[in-house]
Amino acid sequence: MIKILGLEYFKIRRKKIWTMIILFLVVEMLWAFMSISRSIAGNPDQAVWESVFFSISSMNGLFMPIISAIVVSRICDMEHKGATWKMLVATNVSRSHLYAAKYICANSLLLYGILAQGALMIVFGLIKDFPGALPIELLSRFIGGSLLTTLAVTALQQWISMAIKNQAFALCLGMLGGFIGMTAGLFPDAVRHIFIWSYYLDLSPVTYLYAEPSGSYMVQLVSPGIVVAALIMTILFYIAGSIHVTRQEI
């Protein structure tokens, strides 16, 4: 299994996956930081750590599904393009191990992205001189929530990317997820919780209370039910995808 995982990292060289992750993150972070800076300029009360956690969580709803779709698609597509499935299976590589290796590889890359977001958020807060100590707890919860949602999203993406050769389907799903993730806040809770992409906001450590004339940020306790739902979706998508792909004839 370790050998297969090592091979995945070897095989993604020259796939420019890092470049794409960095580009998307740069756009997202610049957009978020400019938005927060403008907001602070209009209302200095919003110069708090919570603002940056909420903004990045809500923007992750748009960006992370798309980044996840691209990363997973790049990792899976090389097997379709080179017709390498049959070569690997004929070399006695277990399909379930290969599926697991791709999943771990994709999520490890995305975890680096989430960690980079966390670091940039701290740097931004320090530059803006937000009051209070470094919000380690908020940061941990942000990383945990984003990672858990990403695990479920990539499980779904990998299922589609491996089962359907044409990666347009997987990328369209990523874009649809981004749209749902971005507009999740507009849906009623019952509807929103069906869609995994809305969990970036649901599992965020900070929420925003809308009130006239302006709202305020509030630290929220994440409901265990949401965490369990995300875990169940992750396991379901992963197992269903793995079984489906493993049983496909080559």
Added chain:
Amino acid sequence: MSSSIIVQTHNLSKTYEAVNRVNRVNLHVQEGEIYGFLGPNGAGKTTTLKMLLGLIKPSEGTIHIFGESLSKHRPSILQRTGSLIESPSFYGHLTGLENMKVMQRLRNVPDRNVDEALRIVRLENQKNKKAEQYSLGMKQRLGIAMALLAFPKLLILDEPTNGLDPAGIGEIRELIKSLPARYGITILLSSHLLSEIEQIATSVGIISEGKLLFQGSMASLQHESRTSILLKTGDNVRAEKILLARAYSPARMGSRLKFANIADTEVAEMNRLLVEHNVPVTRIEEQKKSLEDIFLELTGKERSL
């Protein structure tokens, strides 16, 4: 050449939607052979080879490779088997050498195997080029190098010369022919080209519509192509009677009498006999059945292979 059986299938069948794509095939591949698996497109060659590698499950029948059941000892069998199925498999964004390194890690073989396999297929000077930039022939050679990397006991090649130009076909042919003697590799090779199998294989299996129609040595297939003599006379009925009385066994074939498997002296004797009995001999023709004729007879297909 040892007589141990490397590949043996018993009633191997694969059914898709009630259609038998492979129907009760009993393959026997002996050690050290180059076994040519011949059949028209869609005959079931690739399906059979995929079943031998465990890529698809048989609907019925058993497979034994190296004397072991594939269903029970798949990992150990695949460790000793190299394959190239349909088109060559490779990562286009990686160089030829990097593709070999991928296979090297999977096979756990030393660096010298990589160098040797690249040298055998003459890709050592192109190894640092991305595989997607290779010509079709180079891709095919890379696929063969990857299959050869561990110098397996059994090499399964599915249409290895597909899409190659005549020079490339010749090159791959010579390479394949050299492998059993140089490395002790048994080769199971499929093709829809009779001429290719004729030039490479030592044994042959002919499959059509999922059924194995012939299996045996190349020599036994060539034996089927023995010559016949056709005689045309002014009175075939009389000529037949005269020759039957002299223990010849003519068969009627249109306006001619056909004699299978006879020596030149016997032809001269028949001619003398008929002339002596005032039966004019107007034509003596030699008819040689080509392997292609035999193939078409076996497969019952008067069409492009």
